[in-house]
Amino acid sequence: VWRVFKPQPSSEGKLPMVASAHGGTAVFQLDPGSYLVHASYGRAGATKRITVGKDARHESLVLDAGGLKLDAVTSGGAPIQSKKLRFSIYEDHPAANGDRALIAPDVAPNTVVRLNAGTYHVVSTYGAVNAVIRSDIRVEAGKLTEATVEHRAAEMTMKLVREPGGEAIADTSWSLLNESGDPIKEAVGAFASMVLAEGQYTIIAKNRDRIYQKDFTVVAGQNQEIEVVANESSAIDPEEGAD
Structure with a gap:
């Protein structure tokens, strides 16, 4: 995507855009003067200042860009079902407050994201x-980087x-507690289905x-059905611990 701006900001502080186009090659009819030309390719981009005279001229912009495909x-x-998997791509270096700038949220697996060459911080959920x-993943100019991460979860x-194997x-x-006893998930219904990182839990x-x-253990890669039997051995006194 090509965008041509006048270099002098308007009264609102924005650069006035005078022309735009899509495609690898674009032709613009511009009045003589100075302009800023911006070319974007996905989330990669480059800007060049040009001066237009009376004669036609040809300008090339080199994008230091590559692609990133995640799974x-x-x-x-x-493999993991695509609907249960999402990625977010952040800048590599955090800001002064410790937060990283979000570049691409909610990226589906096996989607090619076009980025400037460099290292990015990728979060897979x-x-x-x-x-x-x-993960920290490096994107190289002119190349498609394919990266697959491993989730230790199930x-x-x-x-x-009412009895083992029953309806x-x-x-x-439902309330799920982690190993420290902190609640991390709640649900309502006959079944409670969720993806959990490996570790110890109480449901x-x-x-x-x-x-x-019931206490249970999640083993990475081993999907399980956990039965809580409604009997006296698993029952909790609802008044227990109350003031």
């Missing part, structure tokens, strides 16, 4: 809880049953006025 797998190399992988489905009990409220199920819990 992810689980431990063991199993699998599911919507805590399966997050961060898909878990919880259900409250899931409807109208159940708490509430049905009517009864509360049950």
Whole structure:
């Protein structure tokens, strides 16, 4: 995408755009004078100042740009459903406040993102809880960089049953705690399905006025169904710990 600006800002402080075009080659009819020409290719870009006289002239802009295509797998190399996977691309160096500038949010897997050559900080999110992988990836000019990250996580489905192997009990409220006892996810329904990073967890199920819990372990790459049996051994006194 080509954009041609006058170099003198307007009263609003913006550069007036006098022409634009799409395509690898563009022809502009411009009055004699000085201009700024900007060429963008995806999120890569370059700017050049030119001076136009009475005679036709030819200008070339060199984009120091490449492509980045991202994907992810689980431990063991199993593919991940595209709808459960997203990437965000940030600048490599954080600002003074520690935050990194976001360049491309919500990038679907196997999408080619055009970027200026350089190193970028890529965040891969699998599911919507805590399966997050961060990587620094270098993009080289004139090349397509393909990168695949590995998520050490698994898909878990919880259900409250009256006996092992029984039907899931409807109208159940779920609360997931991490190893430190901090709540990290809540859900409502007969089933609670989520992607979790490997580690130790506790799931708490509430049905009517009864509360049950179960500790479980997530092993990377091993999807599981967790049954919480509604019996006295898993029950919690709802008044326990109350002031």
